[in-house]
Amino acid sequence: xxxxxxxxxxxxxxxxxxxxxxxxxxxxxxxxxxxxxxxxxxxxxxxxxxxxxxxxxxxxxxxxxxxxxxxxxxxxxxxxxxxxxxxxxxxxxxxxxxxxxxxxxxxxxxxxxxxxxxxxxxxxxxxxxxxxxxxxxxxxxxxxxxxxxxxxxxxxxxxxxxxxxxxxxxxxxxxxxxxxxxxxxxxxxx
Numbered sequence: 630x631x632x633x634x635x636x637x638x639x640x641x642x643x644x645x646x647x648x649x650x651x652x653x654x655x656x657x658x659x660x661x662x663x664x665x666x667x668x669x670x671x672x673x674x675x676x677x678x679x680x681x682x683x684x685x686x687x688x689x690x691x692x693x694x695x696x697x698x699x700x701x702x703x704x705x706x707x708x709x710x711x712x713x714x715x716x717x718x719x720x721x722x723x724x725x726x727x728x729x730x731x732x733x734x735x736x737x738x739x740x741x742x743x744x745x746x747x748x749x750x751x752x753x754x755x756x757x758x759x760x761x762x763x764x765x766x767x768x769x770x771x772x773x774x775x776x777x778x779x780x781x782x783x784x785x786x787x788x789x790x791x792x793x794x795x796x797x798x799x800x801x802x803x804x805x806x807x808x809x810x811x812x813x814x815x816x817x818x819x
Contacts, residue, residue, distance in 0.1 A: 638664040638770070640732040642788070643671065644780040644801045647812050653708050656798045659763055659779075660717055660789055662729060662737040669765040672706040672717050672737070674789050675797035678760055686714075686758075692745050701747065702794070706759025715759045716743045719786065722753030734786060755790040780805065 643659040659671040683701040687693070706715055716738050720730065726740040736753070746752035765773070773779055782805045788797055799809050 638669060638781065640735065640784055641781050642674075642784050642801055643770075644782060644798065644805075646777055646780060649778050654763075658788070658797045658801045659707075660731075660735070660784060662717070662731055662762075664770070666767060668767050669770045671763045672715055672757070672759045673704060673763060674717065674757055674759075675794045676705040677702045677794050678705045681760065683758070687744070687748050690741065690744065692741075692748050701756065701758060702792075704757060704759040704794075706761045707763030709762050709764045711761035713739065713761065714744065715739045715762060716747070716753075717757045717759065717789065718743070718753035719755040719790070722746070722756075732784075735784065735789075755786060757790060780807070 638661045641661050643657075643661060645654045645657040645659075649655060654673075656675075657673045658675045659673050661669055661671040663670045681703040683703060686703060718736050718738065720732070720734045720736055722728070722738075722743070723730070723736060724738045724740055724743050726738075726742055728736045728738045728743075730736050743752060743756075744758070747756055770779075774781065780802070782801060785801075785804055788800045788804065791797060791800065802809050802812075
């Protein structure tokens, strides 16, 4: 595996290319939380889960909203372990229990305390909740990139935490100077 590619994906965004073939990832933008020779883990940041609302999630977890009225959407993070929650958040927060720091600007926490802190207004300044995650085995993500399944770009807080989920795919492409109308599902070989 190319060591430069391996180290460069953690903290990056993946942008699904047209013609990916998996409808779960169509027009997805994924933030890569972890990437190593053992595989990769990421969260889809632009697909809200229409079946789960934050207040109902808090009630199900037995948590009080502390009088806060925050508009927190719960997202479909990916097809793996759909009952497990993850919070992608700004780097200004770290859980006492377990936060995976992803560079200086981001963290990912999968423990209940972050949800409780968000509900009480003590959590990170920016947060995105996700149920499930996207995962790849060793070399799988690199292969999908080589087969024209994903573009990669630098992560942007403005895109990740933008409340307009429908705009994130095109915004991620635009951050690379790519017009969505110019994309092709076919990979070229010179």
